[in-house]
Amino acid sequence: MANIKELSRRPECLAPGHRLCGGCGASMAVRQVLMGVPEDAYPVVGCATGCLEVSTTVYPYDAWNVPFIHNAFENAAATVSGVEAAFKGMQRAGKIPANKKMKFVAFGGDGGTYDIGLQSLSGAMERGHDMVYVCYDNGAYMNTGIQRSSATPKGAWATTSEVGKVESGKPQVRKDLASIIAAHGVPYVGQSTVGHWKDLVTKAEKAFAVEGPAFLNVLAPCPRGWRIGSDETMQIARLAVDTKFWPLFEVENGKWSLTPVKEKNAKPLEDFLKPQGRFKHLLKPENAALLQELKDDVDAYWAYLEGRVEGSKDLTSPIE
Amino acid sequence: MTEKQAFSATGNQMIAEAMRQVDPDVMAAYPITPQTTIVENYAKYVANGQVHTEFVTVESEHSAMSACVGASAAGARVATATASQGLALMWEELFIAAGMRLPIVMANANRALSAPINIHGDHSDVMGARDTGWIIFFAETAQEAYDNTVISFCVAEDERVLLPVMTTLDGFITSHAMERCVLEDDEMVKSFVGPYEAKYALLNTDDPIGAGMFAMGDCYMKSRLALRNANDGSLPIIEEYGKKWAEACGRPFDLVDAWGTEDADYVVVVLGSAAGNVRHIARELRAEGKKVGVVRPRVYRPFPAEQIVEACKGAKAIAVLDRADSIGAKHAPLAADTLAALYAAGEQIPAKNYVYGLGGNDVTNDCIHRVFDDLEKLAAGTVSDELVYLGI
Numbered sequence: 001m002a003n004i005k006e007l008s009r010r011p012e013c014l015a016p017g018h019r020l021c022g023g024c025g026a027s028m029a030v031r032q033v034l035m036g037v038p039e040d041a042y043p044v045v046g047c048a049t050g051c052l053e054v055s056t057t058v059y060p061y062d063a064w065n066v067p068f069i070h071n072a073f074e075n076a077a078a079t080v081s082g083v084e085a086a087f088k089g090m091q092r093a094g095k096i097p098a099n100k101k102m103k104f105v106a107f108g109g110d111g112g113t114y115d116i117g118l119q120s121l122s123g124a125m126e127r128g129h130d131m132v133y134v135c136y137d138n139g140a141y142m143n144t145g146i147q148r149s150s151a152t153p154k155g156a157w158a159t160t161s162e163v164g165k166v167e168s169g170k171p172q173v174r175k176d177l178a179s180i181i182a183a184h185g186v187p188y189v190g191q192s193t194v195g196h197w198k199d200l201v202t203k204a205e206k207a208f209a210v211e212g213p214a215f216l217n218v219l220a221p222c223p224r225g226w227r228i229g230s231d232e233t234m235q236i237a238r239l240a241v242d243t244k245f246w247p248l249f250e251v252e253n254g255k256w257s258l259t260p261v262k263e264k265n266a267k268p269l270e271d272f273l274k275p276q277g278r279f280k281h282l283l284k285p286e287n288a289a290l291l292q293e294l295k296d297d298v299d300a301y302w303a304y305l306e307g308r309v310e311g312s313k314d315l316t317s318p319i320e
Numbered sequence: 321m322t323e324k325q326a327f328s329a330t331g332n333q334m335i336a337e338a339m340r341q342v343d344p345d346v347m348a349a350y351p352i353t354p355q356t357t358i359v360e361n362y363a364k365y366v367a368n369g370q371v372h373t374e375f376v377t378v379e380s381e382h383s384a385m386s387a388c389v390g391a392s393a394a395g396a397r398v399a400t401a402t403a404s405q406g407l408a409l410m411w412e413e414l415f416i417a418a419g420m421r422l423p424i425v426m427a428n429a430n431r432a433l434s435a436p437i438n439i440h441g442d443h444s445d446v447m448g449a450r451d452t453g454w455i456i457f458f459a460e461t462a463q464e465a466y467d468n469t470v471i472s473f474c475v476a477e478d479e480r481v482l483l484p485v486m487t488t489l490d491g492f493i494t495s496h497a498m499e500r501c502v503l504e505d506d507e508m509v510k511s512f513v514g515p516y517e518a519k520y521a522l523l524n525t526d527d528p529i530g531a532g533m534f535a536m537g538d539c540y541m542k543s544r545l546a547l548r549n550a551n552d553g554s555l556p557i558i559e560e561y562g563k564k565w566a567e568a569c570g571r572p573f574d575l576v577d578a579w580g581t582e583d584a585d586y587v588v589v590v591l592g593s594a595a596g597n598v599r600h601i602a603r604e605l606r607a608e609g610k611k612v613g614v615v616r617p618r619v620y621r622p623f624p625a626e627q628i629v630e631a632c633k634g635a636k637a638i639a640v641l642d643r644a645d646s647i648g649a650k651h652a653p654l655a656a657d658t659l660a661a662l663y664a665a666g667e668q669i670p671a672k673n674y675v676y677g678l679g680g681n682d683v684t685n686d687c688i689h690r691v692f693d694d695l696e697k698l699a700a701g702t703v704s705d706e707l708v709y710l711g712i
Contacts, residue, residue: 082376
C-alpha cells in the first residue's frame, strides 16, 4: 500500500467543516476507508441514519465530495445494493460505458449494523453485491444519547444499561458481528480500528479489491459516549488492541489471520478501561468479580480466534 | 391500430408483461401472496434473457423498497411489486421514496392486513399508503391493470411529476382470475414509454449529488409542500398520458369512470373490481326504469375530487362502498374523501358509507341490491346514514 505521505495526497472524500464532534472516530473511519478505493474507480457512498449522516448532510450543506445517499436507519446495505444493481443493470443495457469502474460502500454505526440493520446487511452479503459495508463501531447508540446496543461491551455503562445499586452496566457480551458476516462466506472480512491507519487502509484496499461483498468492522471511539477527552481517540483505540479487547483480524476467502499483540506492547485490560468514564465502576473493589469475568471473556475470544486461524490454515481452495 | 389477438390472462400476468415490455434497469422484489406470480413471471423473463433488468431478490419488502430507493436515486428505471403485510412493512420506505421524488413503479395486489391473518382481497393495505405521496391507480380488470402499469411509468418519470406510482389490482379477484386480455406490441409499448434519463443520479459522477439529506423545519416543510404540489399537479398529466394511451390502443381512459350518472338519482361510488358487480345490478335497475349510476375512480391519489363531484351532482342520495375501514373515524377512506369533496363543492347530498368485502368476503347481488334499496330510503329519510358492514 501507499505510505502515509502518499495517502495524504489522495483526494479527500469527506470535506472538513462537517458537524461531527472533535475526536469523533466515525469521520476518521470514513477518511481512512475511502483512501482504500482504487484510483481508477469512482466511489458512491451510502450511509445509515446516525451521527455520521446527520452531521455531514445538513441541507443545504453536504460534506461529501462523492455521490452520497442516505435512506433510513436499518437499510444502508439494502440501499447500496440497489445502487450497485442500478450500475449493473444500466451497464448491461449500455447506458453506462462498459469500462467505467465504480465502488459501492455503505457506512453504518453499530446500532444500524449489529441491531436494526442486521437483516438488511445479511441479505446484501448473501446476495453477493459488489460492495463494502463498513461498521463504525462505537459500542452504543450515540446519536440518540448513548443507549446500549448489541455491540456495547459487557459491563459498560449506557443510558439504557445503567449502573446502580443492583446493576453494573450491560450484563450481556458483545455480539461477534465479524464472525457472523464471515459465516456468510463472503470473500473478505476485516476488523480494525481508526487508531491503526496502516492496518485499516490495507484492509480497506483488500475489501475494495475483491469482486463481491466485503465487510469491515472498525472500532471508532466516541468521546461523548466513552467519557474520554476528544484528544484521546487514537490512544484509546490503540489500547483496545494492546489489551486484546479488540483483536485485529481478517478472513480472506475463508482463511483467518490474527494480528498478534507484541509482547512489548501488551497491557492489562484495566489500561483500556481506566481512562473511560463508561467503565469506571468496574474498577471498584465490589466489581472485582465482574472485571475478572471481562478478562476471561477477552482470553476466551482470543483463543476462539486462534482456533479459527488454526482451523483454516490449510485451506487450499478458497471459498468462492 | 394493429389487429391484436385476445387471450386469457390473469391480472398479475398482465402486469408482469407490461413490466417486461418496459424492461426496467432494476427490479428488487420479495414474494408475497397474492402478488407472487408477478415476481415469478418476471424471474422467467430474467432467466430467459428477455429483459436486461438486474433482478434483486431481497430478503424482505423493507429491503425491496430500500433497494428500489437506492437504484432509483442511482438513476435507474425501477419497478417492484408487493401486497398486504409486505406493503405495510415498506411503510417507512414509501414516504422516503416519495419524499426523495423517485419515480419507482410498484404493483400492489390489494389484500387484507392481519389480524386475523387473511390472504384475500381488500383495500386495507393500499389505504394505509394513501397519505405517503405516491400516485395510486386502482384497476377494475386485468386489462386495466396492464394499461395502468404502462401509463404509470410515463407519469412517474415525467419531469413535471417525478413521483412513485402504485398500480394496484384486487388480490385474487383481479390478480388471479383469468380474463380476456389484449397485449400491445413490445415495440409499441417501448416507444410509448420511451427511454428514461434521470436528471439527478448518483451514478453520474460528473455531477455528484447528495440524496436523502437532513432538513430542519423550514426546508422540511417546503419540501413537503413541493411534494403535495407535485402530487396534486399530476392529475392532468395522468389524464394526458391516459388519453394518449387510449388513442394508441383503442381502450378508453378516464380518471373517473362515470356510468349512467348524467340523470342518476342514486349513485354508488366504488373502487376496483367490485365496480363490475355494482354496474351489473345498476343495469338491471335501469332496465326497470330506475335512475341509478356508478362512479369508479381509476386514480385514487391524487384524488379526482372535481370529476367525482361532477359525476355525483344532482343525485338524491349516494352510497360510498369501501373495501377498507378507517377505524375510529366516522367514515372509511373513500367515503371520507368523497364527502369532503362534495362538501367543499357545496353539494349536500345524503350519503351512506358501506364497508364490504373485507378479507375477500363475497360481494353478492343481494348486497348491491341492499345498497340501492337503502339509497331510496336515505333520500326519503327513512334510513340512518350510519356506516354499515355489508354482507355479514
